[in-house]
Amino acid sequence: MRTTASRLFAVAALAAAPALATAAPASATPAVATPEQGSWDTLFTLSRSGLCAGRIDPSIGHGGLANGGALFNFQATLWGVGDCRxxxxxxWTNTDNGRSGTVSQEITGPGYHHYGAEPPQYPGPGHVAVTFTLDAASVPAPAHGEWTMPHYPGDGSDN
Structure with a gap:
């Protein structure tokens, strides 16, 4: 039974690979309606190892982090066989104050995982635009997101 299921996942991943690699980019779909939480593209990807395909839903977490920090969150599911990575x-760039930064997170599977990419980022208050890239075939490529970061004490915006 397990071998049959593994073969089905492998066949599904292989069948999805050409479509995923050549599909037209998806449009951004807001995850929530508030500007603070923003809008985010859903990323559909293959893995760079194993025979896997997956979905990654990014978001941002802020408030309660020291000095106005923000964490990129990734809810991810990889389907397939092998060591999926x-x-x-x-x-990201804050279009109001010019701050920018980069953070990466390795997604592993198969299975569902929720990640908070460390270290925290410090964009300061304002509109923040983000571009996501992956080290495997994905759509949309690149993917985008945005949110409005509020002012937090200690975020350096009072200087």
Missing amino acids: VTVTAH
Whole structure:
């Protein structure tokens, strides 16, 4: 039974590979309606190892982190066989104050995982635009997101 299921996953991953690699980019779909939480593309990807395909839903977490920090969150599911691995990198820029940064998170599977990419980022208050890249075939490529970061005490915006 397990061998049959593994073969089905492998066949599904292989069948999805050409479509995933050549599919047209998806449009951004807001995860929530508030500007603070923003809008985010859902990323569909293959893995760089194993025979896997997956879905990654990015978001941002802030408030309660020291000095106005923010953590990129990734809810990810990889389906397939083998040691599934793909790295997602977030390249962000605060379009109001010019701050920018980059953080990466390795996604592993198969299975579902929720990641908070360390270290925290410190964009300061304002509109933040982010571009996501992956080290494997993915759509959309690149993916995008944005949110409005509120002012937090100690975030360096009072200087």
